[in-house]
Amino acid sequence: MNKVVILGAGTMGRGIAQVSALAGYPTVLTDISPEVLQAGVDGIQDFLAKGIARGKTTEAQRDQCMANLRWTTDLTEAATGADLVIEAVPEVMALKKQIFAQLNDITPATAILATNTSSLSVDEIARASGRADRVIGAHFFNPVPINKLLEIVRGEATSADTLDRLQAFGERIGKTCIVVKDSPGFASSRLGIVMALEAMRMVEQGVASAADIDTAMELGYRLPMGPLRLTDLVGLDVRLAIAESIHGATGSPVFEAPQLLRDLVAAGKLGRKSGAGFYDYGA
Numbered sequence: 001m002n003k004v005v006i007l008g009a010g011t012m013g014r015g016i017a018q019v020s021a022l023a024g025y026p027t028v029l030t031d032i033s034p035e036v037l038q039a040g041v042d043g044i045q046d047f048l049a050k051g052i053a054r055g056k057t058t059e060a061q062r063d064q065c066m067a068n069l070r071w072t073t074d075l076t077e078a079a080t081g082a083d084l085v086i087e088a089v090p091e092v093m094a095l096k097k098q099i100f101a102q103l104n105d106i107t108p109a110t111a112i113l114a115t116n117t118s119s120l121s122v123d124e125i126a127r128a129s130g131r132a133d134r135v136i137g138a139h140f141f142n143p144v145p146i147n148k149l150l151e152i153v154r155g156e157a158t159s160a161d162t163l164d165r166l167q168a169f170g171e172r173i174g175k176t177c178i179v180v181k182d183s184p185g186f187a188s189s190r191l192g193i194v195m196a197l198e199a200m201r202m203v204e205q206g207v208a209s210a211a212d213i214d215t216a217m218e219l220g221y222r223l224p225m226g227p228l229r230l231t232d233l234v235g236l237d238v239r240l241a242i243a244e245s246i247h248g249a250t251g252s253p254v255f256e257a258p259q260l261l262r263d264l265v266a267a268g269k270l271g272r273k274s275g276a277g278f279y280d281y282g283a
């Protein structure tokens, strides 16, 4: 691949651009906001500088990463001649559909168009693109430079060649790839949310405290972080949105959001980012 384009320079896009450029791909990062774009590039440079200070990144790697990275707010300039575009704009279906239709006009017919959506239907985005065989989900995890997982979501029309090429990209940037059929919540969100929602129901029913439920999963099941601590990290509002989206798509009661989750979100207790959630962070 001679040109990888990352659309959206927010939390996820900047991390994806970093790992792509670091792995040797000529990479262009683009965003509609010049401020966010500059913050994204500054964030990449900071991340690399910290890596050098900790002995995890070499100066040569940093130089290679920055030499491979370009950035612009001009989508046409960014996407012209692209081999792979990874979209990481906000989780809004109408926006993603509009962008994929636009990318179909700008990029070569052979280009792969990937979406980093965490919950939306890849098939629906693909149908809006005009090239469904070349559309695929590339679900990265936060923080992208550290988290090893890449969940590849294969749509019903995604071609074998598109899957092969994205898998090769994922391996070269150092990720462990899993391949999942397009379905509500994919594999990661679907399974992760069930445990979190059940843990909340257990708190509601007074079965055990949040801390004891997390300890049970951390020590007993050797999870690095219990489901409620993880919910505080991800954001209670984000988890509620995922639960509602999967519940809406499947109708299954296991995805029904507990009243406790709704009450905490309504009270502004969104987890770490707001200073409190299932735990208090003293903010």
Ligand SMILES: NC(=O)c1ccc[n+]([C@@H]2O[C@H](COP(=O)([O-])OP(=O)(O)OC[C@H]3O[C@@H](n4cnc5c(N)ncnc54)[C@H](O)[C@@H]3O)[C@@H](O)[C@H]2O)c1
Residues within 6 Å of the ligand: 007, 008, 009, 010, 011, 012, 013, 030, 031, 032, 033, 036, 087, 088, 089, 090, 091, 092, 099, 116, 117, 118, 119, 139, 140, 141, 142
């Ligand atoms: N944050 C996470 O932990 C996480 C994890 C996995 C997947 N995701 C998914 O990744 C996607 C992006 O999430 P994020 O957290 O990085 O969002 P974010 O809000 O931090 O960044 C989105 C960026 O897209 C830009 N943008 C909006 N419209 C644009 C356009 N038309 N062209 C170019 N740029 C545009 C915005 O200016 C913003 O900088 C979402 O689909 C989200 O569901 C997020």
